[in-house]
Amino acid sequence: LSENGVTIDGADFKQQSNMMERFSNRSNQVTLPKENQSEMFRRFVQSTFLDGDTPFRMRFGGGGQDNPNNPYSIFPNYYTFRNQVYSPDYQLFSIVLEKYLKSESDNSSNPFLRSIKGLTSAEEAVRQLDSISLKSVLQDTTYTKYLSDIIRLKGNYLFTSIEQEVDAAKLRKILADYANANKFTDTSLKSFVEYLIQNTGVDISSNLDEWYNSQYLPGYYITKLDYYKFLDSERERYQIKLDITNPTNAKGLVKLTFEPRRGGFGGFGFGPPPMMGQGDEELAAKIISIDSNQTKNINVVLDEAPGRMSFNTILSANLPLSQDFNFEEFTDRKNQSAIEGEFIKESIDPFIDEDEIIVDNEDAGFKVYNPEEQSFLKSLLNLEDDNEEYTGVRFWRPPSDWRKTINSDAFGKFIHSAHFTDSGDGSIKVAWEANIKTSGYYDVYCYVVKQRGGPFRRNDNSDQKYYYSVSHDDGSDEVI
DSSP: OGGGGTTOGGGOHHHHHHHHHHHHHHHTOOOOHHHHHHHHHHHHHHHHHSOOOOHHHHHTTOOGGGOTTOTTOSHHHHHHHHEEEEOSSSTTHHHHHHHHHHOOOOOTTOHHHHHHHSSOHHHHHHGGGTTOOHHHHHTOGGGGGGHHHHHHHHHHHHHHHHHTTSOHHHHHHHHHHHHHHTTTEEEEHHHHHHHHHHHHSOOOHHHHHHHHHOOOOOOOEEEEEEEEEEEETTEEEEEEEEEEEEOSSSOEEEEEEEEEOOOOOOBBTBOOOOOTTOOOOOSEEEEEEEOTTEEEEEEEEESSOEEEEEEEOSSSSOBSSEEEEEOOOOEEOTTOOOOOEEEEOSSOOOSSOTTOOOOOTTSTTEEEEOOOOOOHHHHHHTOGGGGOSSOOOOTTSOOSSOEEEEOTTSOOSSBOEEEEOOOOSSOSEEEEOOOOOSOSOOOOOOOOOOBOOBTTBSSOSTTOOOOEEEEETTEEEEEO
């Protein structure tokens, strides 16, 4: 272990011992020193060699998936020496399979980690795939830092296409059975594909070339989201309707997951997330394939009111990769019948209505006016956050200039982002410059992400004031 394990969370036995002692004192529990030592060593082995949660991540409810480059993990060594699916055309296919078998989930929608970090490692990696193929990435050392996440994302996309036909848990068992039946032998990709056909009925061979060589990412936006409750044979049921559009030249997959209503805490622009230890509970899940330049109308009926819908784009140009939509109250609609299934629309839904002119903070018409002065110490330290396009939102240490962050509740076509700063005297500003081609009277709106109370914030932003100056032919209006 390099540096005598100083860089490993699980090796800080002194800190863990102090934590255990404080916990025992608070809970009036008595544990023997040998018991504490045994538990610390178990955690050390679990987090260091078996890719389990480190004590730090356990305290904050995170998961091991955000640290995919653990150099001490024994899983790759064990798996690679034990199993090998060889293909001269698709390099590293064995590692792709390994990553899929190993990873259960991604924490890209974890609101607490999002508030601290900004982009997840998976989202940083997928941004590197813009206009470059997996084959090219494997041949270019520029992408070494992102390679582990890129391989995992590409693998998840490939095997998610199979999950359309086979339950995910069943698919993992099928793959594990294949690994056990072929341990310590080199098998060909052809035999692996034939095994999948026999056990799942899915032939991935026709998709491999595009999966390996495609240089384009799909992108999606949702329109016409509608939800209500109705009576179906004297039973109350819940209808969700939405359109998903992929206006790009690459086909893709999305996964919709509906979660029940539950308690929790909020934060910057997110509703109640799963409490620590929860998150696997779901009412329904649906994987949808969407061709390039296509809109699909999706209809789902549930027997229980969902609290949240997760829109996981898996591998796309969207940020965040997984977006959350919180449902308000379901309104009653009489004389409705259940509508289920997905339908291809004749034309794609426009993202913006004909009578709208929208300037998003990702558009060229959005201007940021930050103060130019910077403290000598700050410039000397060259703080990492200053070099990142998207940062986390730390309410306990808000920035004094405008920063950009990723958030599901923010507005955006592919990238849901918002600019934020600490409250001040109005000396730093932003501006939206709209290209209005026709003279006339227009209603002007501004979309503000709602800040709900969270573990570090007691109130929402209902008492905050935003000051706007709206310019027009007759001058300008000051609006609060």
